[in-house]
Amino acid sequence: MTPSTTLSWQVTLGNVLRRTAVLLFLIALGLYFSSESEQFLTERNLTNIAQQNAHVIIVTIGMTLTMLVGGIDLSVGSVAALGGAVSAGLIVREGLPIEAAVILTLAMGFGIGLTNGALVVFGKLPPFVATLSMMGVARGLTLLYTNGKPISGMGEAYTRWGRDRLSVPVVGDVPLPVIVALAVVLLALLLLTRTRFGLHIYAVGGHQETSRLAGVPVSRVQLLTYGISGMLAALAGMLLAARLYSAQPQMGVGLELDAIASSVLGGVSLFGGVGNVPGAVIGGLLIGVLGNGMNLLRVASYQQQMIQGIVLVVAVTVDMYTKRLERR
Amino acid sequence: MRLCGCVGACTAFFMYKSRMDQTPLLQMQGISKSFPGVQALKDIDLTVYPGEILALVGENGAGKSTLMKILNGVYSADEGAITWQGQPVAIHSPHDAQALGISMIHQELALIPYLDAGKNIYLGREPQGAIPGTVHWRKLYQQAQADLAELDLKLNVRTPVRFFSIAQQQMIEVAKALSIDARLIVMDEPTSSLTDREVDTLFSRMRSLRERGVSIVFISHRLEEVRAICDRVTVLRDGILVGTHPVAEVTTEDIIRMMVGREVGQMYERRNRAATDGVVLEVRNLSRGDRVRDVSFALRRGEILGVAGLVGAGRTELAETIFGAHPATGGEILLEGEPVHIRRPQQAIRSGIGFVPEDRKRQGLFLGMSVAANVVMAILRRLTRPVLIRWPRVEAITRESIQRLDIRTPSQAQRVRNLSGGNQQKVVIAKWLTLDPRVLILDEPTRGIDVGAKAEIYRLMHQLAERGVGIIMISSELPEVLGVSDRILVMHEGRLAGEFDARTATQNDLMNAATGTTLNKGMNPA
Numbered sequence: 001m002t003p004s005t006t007l008s009w010q011v012t013l014g015n016v017l018r019r020t021a022v023l024l025f026l027i028a029l030g031l032y033f034s035s036e037s038e039q040f041l042t043e044r045n046l047t048n049i050a051q052q053n054a055h056v057i058i059v060t061i062g063m064t065l066t067m068l069v070g071g072i073d074l075s076v077g078s079v080a081a082l083g084g085a086v087s088a089g090l091i092v093r094e095g096l097p098i099e100a101a102v103i104l105t106l107a108m109g110f111g112i113g114l115t116n117g118a119l120v121v122f123g124k125l126p127p128f129v130a131t132l133s134m135m136g137v138a139r140g141l142t143l144l145y146t147n148g149k150p151i152s153g154m155g156e157a158y159t160r161w162g163r164d165r166l167s168v169p170v171v172g173d174v175p176l177p178v179i180v181a182l183a184v185v186l187l188a189l190l191l192l193t194r195t196r197f198g199l200h201i202y203a204v205g206g207h208q209e210t211s212r213l214a215g216v217p218v219s220r221v222q223l224l225t226y227g228i229s230g231m232l233a234a235l236a237g238m239l240l241a242a243r244l245y246s247a248q249p250q251m252g253v254g255l256e257l258d259a260i261a262s263s264v265l266g267g268v269s270l271f272g273g274v275g276n277v278p279g280a281v282i283g284g285l286l287i288g289v290l291g292n293g294m295n296l297l298r299v300a301s302y303q304q305q306m307i308q309g310i311v312l313v314v315a316v317t318v319d320m321y322t323k324r325l326e327r328r
Numbered sequence: 329m330r331l332c333g334c335v336g337a338c339t340a341f342f343m344y345k346s347r348m349d350q351t352p353l354l355q356m357q358g359i360s361k362s363f364p365g366v367q368a369l370k371d372i373d374l375t376v377y378p379g380e381i382l383a384l385v386g387e388n389g390a391g392k393s394t395l396m397k398i399l400n401g402v403y404s405a406d407e408g409a410i411t412w413q414g415q416p417v418a419i420h421s422p423h424d425a426q427a428l429g430i431s432m433i434h435q436e437l438a439l440i441p442y443l444d445a446g447k448n449i450y451l452g453r454e455p456q457g458a459i460p461g462t463v464h465w466r467k468l469y470q471q472a473q474a475d476l477a478e479l480d481l482k483l484n485v486r487t488p489v490r491f492f493s494i495a496q497q498q499m500i501e502v503a504k505a506l507s508i509d510a511r512l513i514v515m516d517e518p519t520s521s522l523t524d525r526e527v528d529t530l531f532s533r534m535r536s537l538r539e540r541g542v543s544i545v546f547i548s549h550r551l552e553e554v555r556a557i558c559d560r561v562t563v564l565r566d567g568i569l570v571g572t573h574p575v576a577e578v579t580t581e582d583i584i585r586m587m588v589g590r591e592v593g594q595m596y597e598r599r600n601r602a603a604t605d606g607v608v609l610e611v612r613n614l615s616r617g618d619r620v621r622d623v624s625f626a627l628r629r630g631e632i633l634g635v636a637g638l639v640g641a642g643r644t645e646l647a648e649t650i651f652g653a654h655p656a657t658g659g660e661i662l663l664e665g666e667p668v669h670i671r672r673p674q675q676a677i678r679s680g681i682g683f684v685p686e687d688r689k690r691q692g693l694f695l696g697m698s699v700a701a702n703v704v705m706a707i708l709r710r711l712t713r714p715v716l717i718r719w720p721r722v723e724a725i726t727r728e729s730i731q732r733l734d735i736r737t738p739s740q741a742q743r744v745r746n747l748s749g750g751n752q753q754k755v756v757i758a759k760w761l762t763l764d765p766r767v768l769i770l771d772e773p774t775r776g777i778d779v780g781a782k783a784e785i786y787r788l789m790h791q792l793a794e795r796g797v798g799i800i801m802i803s804s805e806l807p808e809v810l811g812v813s814d815r816i817l818v819m820h821e822g823r824l825a826g827e828f829d830a831r832t833a834t835q836n837d838l839m840n841a842a843t844g845t846t847l848n849k850g851m852n853p854a
């Protein structure tokens with residue numbers, strides 16, 4: 001037995017690079033934008049970035065979980081829209097108190113996620129197919145429920161979660177959606193690093209059969225993971241509706257792509273079992289900063305999409321290259 | 329010394345007698361199981377007493393793993409009953425089995441590559457932290473460290489297991505199975521990828537477990553291991569129970585006869601013919617980083633060149649470098665006197681070099697594809713007439729391969745995943761034989777292969793050598809290296825540490841060269 005091979009992996013240059021590559025990328029991007037635009041590095045703009053991307057980060061966390069377990073959740077954008085619409089509808093049309101509306105909406109998101117999970121676990125559908133169908137169904141339900149028109153008038157108690165600020169000692173004023181996102185990130189971090197369930201997510205994503213042999217409740221782990229993703233999508237939808245003052249039926253279109261891009265940028269493997277929360281958050285921020293910076297530099301929107309695509313390819317290539325370095 | 333051994337043996341015998349009077353720990357009765365197209369098990373009875381080591385032997389595909397997977401709740405039997413400590417039980421999942429006190433080391437490595445050693449060992453039964461649902465990581469790693477230490481392993485428990493060698497991974501699996509406080513441990517070919525030293529450690533642990541009253545079902549194709557450690561032996565053949573005997577009452581030849589159903593001739597037939605023809609492959613100062621350092625040798629036509637050495641000595645790396653799986657960092661390769669540039673396996677294949685890799689599941693096979701597809705994979709180019717695959721040719725070639733290597737499969741269309749381990753290995757070899765190679769490199773070709781098939785594979789190697797193929801065989805089994813090769817190279821830390829004539833060399837010679845004893849401080853020979 002050669003101990004050298006067992007110790008060296010922690011300290012190789014490749015490993016260090018790999019852990020910080022995307023972070024360095026983010027910092028470089030920040031430096032570039034602040035040199036090109038005076039407004040970029042202002043407190044106002046940074047708060048803006050955080051506020052506008054809080055819902056993306058939340059959805060990204062859910063996506064990261066489903067990707068870690070070896071799946072994917074394409075329905076998050078539609079579920080977010082449905083979540084926004086249903087919560088708004090419950091308050092405006094049914095006159096429910098906000099707390100009840102929020103809880104019911106979260107439960108609905110969880111239920112939709114469980115359905116995704118059940119299609120994968122019991123229906124043996126590939127996650128891509130199951131959640132792609134759900135993406136269509138949830139969008140359709142949203143359109144049905146809203147008759148294709150925005151629902152507004154949820155009241156101040158609801159909309160304040162979109163943009164109000166809470167003054168936090170030392171840091172200053174922090175928008176409420178950012179606080180919600182931070183809470184989600186923290187919980188996910190604890191879940192993945194501290195709990196048995198978190199370890200089981202990695203195990204199932206790493207090798208399903210082996211996990212089964214080790215006595216891991218594979219089906220339950222998968223079901224719950226999809227459930228959480230659905231619930232987080234519904235939460236994100238409510239924050240989005242709150243920020244926009246109304247639940248729009250076309251909200252969250254393409255959100256799943258942002259979430260997948262963020263996760264992948266953050267080093268989450270599309271094949272499961274590899275990745276972590278901090279990485280995914282950095283990936284989400286990278287996408288947010290890129291969008292914001294390009295807006296400040298007045299890049300036209302179709303060029304923005306192109307640049308985003310290129311950045312994704314470059315970042316993932318660098319990531320894979322450093323991963324190879326880590327090998328030896 | 330000798331007296332001691334006798335007393336020990338006698339005590340063991342009486343302990344064993346007294347164990348036989350106890351109620352069995354486990355009884356499996358009338359177990360049958362069929363897979364599509366295969367009757368894997370038919371009416372099998374198996375009894376395990378407390379504190380005994382029961383050997384379960386049989387040819388590849390005899391049904392050993394299937395029987396044990398039924399016990400472990402991975403498969404459910406079509407018929408039959410299981411009694412545990414006198415009580416009938418139903419085992420529906422590995423979880424159920426664990427709850428009863430049954431743990432299992434699976435034949436295929438069952439570790440999750442990206443998780444570290446500690447997490448792998450305690451996966452599914454993590455120690456709980458202060459809050460329910462959380463994991464007590466410190467405790468987990470401490471326990472894992474202790475589990476590994478019991479097997480004399482000094483590995484970092486926080487290193488993802490994919491960074492370990494196969495042997496190390498195998499030992500981690502052993503640690504995982506032993507860390508479960510089990511009454512019965514099933515070990516499905518735990519030794520197939522271990523070297524002698526690790527096998528010794530494993531055996532001493534098994535003995536101390538037996539003393540504590542733990543029972544073990546031990547599956548192995550190495551019958552000398554069965555002799556060394558087991559109390560009784562149960563033999564299966566083609567899914568049928570041949571019989572169960574105390575090991576002391578049967579000879580190894582008896583066991584082989586029961587397994588195979590016929591006499592198997594001499595295991596190693598010494599070839600008299602020395603390879604005299606010209607050199608087919610020459611390697612000059614070949615290097616790859618610090619894994620292969622400055623290796624030079626020549627392989628003649630019709631020669632079987634054995635390569636021995638400890639795990640990690642660079643033997644596999646040498647083979648992979650010649651084959652172009654990892655480009656060399658220095659040196660040159662000559663085929664029939666011509667320098668060749670091999671930087672990719674494709675180039676090696678085109679030059680007529682075949683390579684049967686050590687890890688057949690990951691490197692040698694397309695598990696999800698049919699036997700036929702696997703067999704013809706290397707010559708697909710030849711079988712596509714302008715563009716379409718000529719299936720009749722594929723079928724004919726596959727039929728011939730199946731016959732020639734006696735591959736046990738219900739049909740050509742069977743997915744390789746569903747074949748037994750030994751038959752999978754034969755498929756890999758069949759693939760390279762279709763190529764008609766000039767040089768064939770075999771890395772641990774008989775790992776996990778039964779005696780009958782082993783003899784067949786040796787015979788095949790001899791036939792190929794007869795036809796002028798140059799063969800390089802890497803093996804950790806010294807008797808095999810000595811018995812099959814004409815000439816033997818020994819590697820140590822990436823370098824050639826010795827060259828021996830197989831007719832005169834002894835196991836000790838090889839061992840000394842492999843451990844670098846001749847160079848380093850004196851070590852006591854066993």
Ligand SMILES: Nc1ncnc2c1ncn2[C@@H]1O[C@H](COP(=O)(O)OP(=O)(O)OP(=O)(O)O)[C@@H](O)[C@H]1O
Pocket residue numbers: 363364366367368386387388389390391392393394395435736746747748749750751776778
């Ligand atoms: N999942 C499966 N599907 C179809 N056939 C299977 C499956 N598992 C095993 N078999 C078949 O059942 C028979 C018994 O296989 P098993 O793996 O139990 O053999 P074994 O005795 O363990 O052999 P080895 O020594 O090679 O490991 C073989 O013919 C094999 O092809």
Ligand SMILES: [Mg+2]
Pocket residue numbers: 392393394435516748749
């Ligand atoms: Mg087997």
